[in-house]
Amino acid sequence: MAFESLSDKLQNIFKNLRRKGRLTEADVKAALREVRLALLEADVSFKVVKSFMKSVQEKAIGADVMNGLNPGQMVIKIVNDELVSLMGSETTELALKPAGEITVIMMMGLQGAGKTTTAAKLAGKLKSKGRRPLLAACDIYRPAAIRQLQVNGEKQGVEVFERGTSVKPPQIAQEAVAYAKEKGYNVVLLDTAGRLQIDENMMEELQEIRRVVDVDQAILVVDAMTGQDAVNVAAAFEEKIGIDGVILTKLDGDTRGGAALSIKATCGRPILYAGMGEKLDDLEQFYPDRMASRILGMGDVMSxxxxxxxxxxxxxxxxxxxxxxxxxxxxxxxxxxxxxxxxxxxxxxxxxxxxxxxxxxxxxxxxxxxxxxxxxxxxxxxxxxxxxxxxxxxxxxxxxxxxxxxxxxxxxxxxxxxxxxxxxxxxxxxxxxxxxxxxxxxxxxxxxxxxx
Amino acid sequence: MAEEKKGFFRRLVAGLTKTRDSIVSGFDSIFSGYSSIDDDFYDEIEEILVMGDIGITATTSIIDNLKEKVKEQHIRKPSECKELLIQSIKDQMDVGDTDYEFENRRSVVLVVGVNGVGKTTSIGKLAGMLRDEGKRVILAAADTFRAAAGEQLTEWADRAGVEIIGGQEGSDPASVVYDAINAAKARSADILLIDTAGRLHNKKNLMNELGKINRIIDREYPEAYRETLVVLDGTTGQNALAQAREFEEVTNVTGIILTKLDGTAKGGIAVAIHSELGIPVKYIGVGEKIDDLQKFNADEFVNALFDVKTEGKDE
Incomplete structure (x- = not known):
């Protein structure tokens, strides 16, 4: 039973609530206790859960719930509303400059989050929308990272700019933008190396890239399975580099995806896309409100x-x-x-x-x-x-x-x-x-x- | 021995300093900030354990256990409670004596895990470690799916100075394994390390592919000692438990490599996995250099997480 998903759990809780005609305050508390456990089990940050429970409780144990005709529905609505407001209710598009100018997108994140794959997927997506993207290989540390980007770039029909592993990433970024200007590309995607947010030198490298090229979108790529650490990662990248948008990867797994809530609550930046599979076209638009209702067990019917x-x-x-x-x-x-x-x-x-x-x-x-x-x-x-x-x-x-x-x-x-x-x-x-x-x-x- | 231990310990502590700073300072304040053991005290322990990714289920059972012992032993002081807590987690995490037996035998080590946990890197480090112990190691690059995975492993093989058997991208991983077994036999290698493609544990076909690799090893190399290690990302939350469980279902998992413990992640999920599945953590990854893979030591791990009076604090 420990492996029920968050939606399964909430569904079970609310099934019991629905069965009752009227709710006592104790019922609400019991249900919310389960919601709390489910959220924690879903890896939502402890602090986020704490404030979430507080605001839900304030609203739920009020006259409205007790006097409502269908108390169960009322609790669902309150929890859902709070989740939606936490997730952000609108879909956010990746902001691009007009086609005549070059938009620079920098992908960043921890090791293994899926930056390289995502960069190539995003390039392919932009290409299909009529943009002319260029991928730039700025990961000079991980063995064969450049090769991986080249293979994926080729599959998408997107050119990869690389300078081997001896040129520093900020310089590669600079040269890539110049190259794009020369060749008429209008989006440059910088694939940077994975780094720990506490690695000062590596974080400085990203700051340096931001200094030497005009990065329009710094995108944090985060593994949807991340645990409590998601908050630390998002906070550090936001503070040191600045985050413009987030891409969640590996959402096709059975993770309960609590990291999505944590990150949104921590840095306040929109989640733009969700990586839903291993194939290159499995990068999907992220719908925060649908994610919330999916968490609540109503299914992602809209999608x-x-x-x-x-x-x-x-x-x-x-x-x-x-x-x-x-x-x-x-x-x-x-x-x-x-x-x-x-x-x-x-x-x-x-x-x-x-x-x-x-x-x-x-x-x-x-x-x-x-x-x-x-x-x-x-x-x-x-x-x-x-x-x-x-x-x-x-x-x-x-x-x-x-x-x-x-x-x-x-x-x-x-x-x-x-x-x-x-x-x-x-x-x-x-x-x-x-x-x-x-x-x-x-x-x-x-x-x-x-x-x- | 003392030197070596210190080296390991310092490395571990260095990797876990951030972790410890938050966990330990948290612990310090609750253990000294409370004059009696009450609900608030337990609530705060819960918070700290959950924030360490130990998970609410394991946390609840740890605390229930703690409460029982506190009652049994008539403990009144929060500081004594701390000793109890540390001991109970240590008990859970204990590693058996025979857990590294494969290093002394002619063995096949299959390394599995989901995408991006650090499988290839861990194998590279493990190969280097075994090579340093004087073992003859062969690597099999059976990740024929991810672009350039083979090249990444080749790079590691060069660094470790070991031989590698590979296949074309997109070729059948089972055939790579078959070739590698023949090479291991022909060159009488001590240890064959097999890198597999990252797969999300809920993808049925990819998991079936693992079964096929297993059957080939059983059929072609029955005399080999078998070891199957699941690589788990230390920053992963509760899903790591599901991963361990699913891999356990298709292959006989004998141990865990817990990676990326050099960040701020607490790695507490290891506690939950050990208590729920009984799979021991055998190695931990605390950095990107080739020697940043360490044998897991429950005592030191738990000490490093909880003990405020270690050398790490003074640095």
Missing amino acids: LIEKAQANLDESRAKEMEQKIRKASFSFDDYLDSMEQMKKMGGMSSILSMMPGMNNSQISQLEGQIDESQTKRIEAIILSMTPQERANPDLLNMSRKQRIAKGAGVDIAEVNKLVKQFDQARKMMKQLGGSLKGKKGKRFGLKLPFGGF
Whole structure:
């Protein structure tokens, strides 16, 4: 039980609160005690928790809660409001100068926070937005750091400026900016070495960089799994260098992410992006209010819906919905929906954003949704003729045998797929009926997730 | 022996000075600032332990334990309470005698961990340490995923003066392991150190890959003594516990390397891990130089964290 996530915990607490019609002061206190434990277990800084609990308690043990019709909801609202106000309620964009000028972005942080990877991801993101980014290798200390940046830069199609390991980082930064001017780049990303915030010499190096080049955005890169130390790190970088924005990395792990709260409360700077995976395009916009509601166990529904909207062609979704209702769903449509899902980051990414999903459930489901099996299913469908895909009833034994050969799988797998597909179609027929009545109350993505 | 101990101790203390300054000064003031043992006193202990990343769960059990003993032994003075507290944490953290057995055997050491904890650096340091002890060491660069990881390890291999077996970026890590085992056999190496790709412990496929590496070692090199070390970042909070647990599930974890203890992080999570999972911390990383990896000593670690009257304070 010690490994429940913060959202699981709060969900459990509030489940109990909801069950009661009315709350006593003792109930509120008990619930808040659990909130406190959960926050501490989530690695939120002790001091931040302390002040958070104080303000929540002040608001909760007041007349409003006692007199409210639904006390449980009231407590949730207060805790949520406080969390949101702590996280900051608005999304902040990385501020860039007009395209005609050079914006200098300096990445900084402790060792292993993910600066180099993040710098390359950010460069790729800016490039896709039409900017002309240049990466500058200012980590001359860690073995092969320059090489790592070059490899990642190449994957993003972004040039890397480097001067080897014998030129001092401030000079490299200076030369990189001059080079950018010459070559017409308009964003320079400085990848600096990881350093401890108590390492005076290394901190001076960053100050020196700030002195010699005009750094527009000093970005602190922080591992989302950081513990109580997050506060010390943020405070020191803010005091000595100045922080303009924060990028949280490794949020795709099962960390409860309390560091996000701590950092925001300590330096007051916005969290701009969240690193959500190991691939280079897994750098996502950070939504503070959604993070807060995710912590409270309401799921990151907003992110999910937005993701779906961005990736799903609306007319095709409608068409699909029609098909589901009529149960005229074919293998082609199935392939199509698998493609759409892939665009949304795969099953596990979708699951993690669903409300009420906890980590153990997700990993359980992940076990069933082996991604390599998805590939095999794809292979099977692709081995069918267009006629067979459009009309699954055509599939007889000899056709199935041919398909199995073509896909390089056992015929039993083809049979299994066809059978499951039939079941799914039947299910959709029933679902089609119920869909007419209710509008998707929870999440109305009309895609056939189930079955396989 | 005394000299060596002092060297280790000073290094540890130097690394932990900041930590100690906050923890210890905190402790000093509660132990002297309170005239009796009451709820406020315990609340303050809780605060200090939690801020040391020991975690609320482990902290609660430590304090419950403490309360019980205080009652049993009729302790009234806060200062006596301090001795008890230190002793109970030491008891938890005790390292067994056989924990470094792999250094004396023909062994395979698999090093695992999530991204960015300092796996490759720790392996480089460990290789240097073993090399200095006169062991024949071979490194296997089985992190074929992260860009330039192999080159980073090669750099460390050069510094330590040991041999390295690698593979192309993107190649199958299991095949690198296979090659490395053959090389280790052919050159009768004492210790084969395997660097693996950083993986978040909740990524199923990558964790399965570890299982595959394990099977290859078992099949190709069954006579080797097995050691599996999880590298944990000392600045990580409670998630380090989840990491240790998940790795424990796919491989038989025999020890922990706790890194980055030279900053302000308290490394208290080690206490929680030891008490919850029983996995001993075997090494700690207290800096970036090749000799900045130390064998873990529970007594000195806890002393360095708590004892106000060490030489570190006077410097």
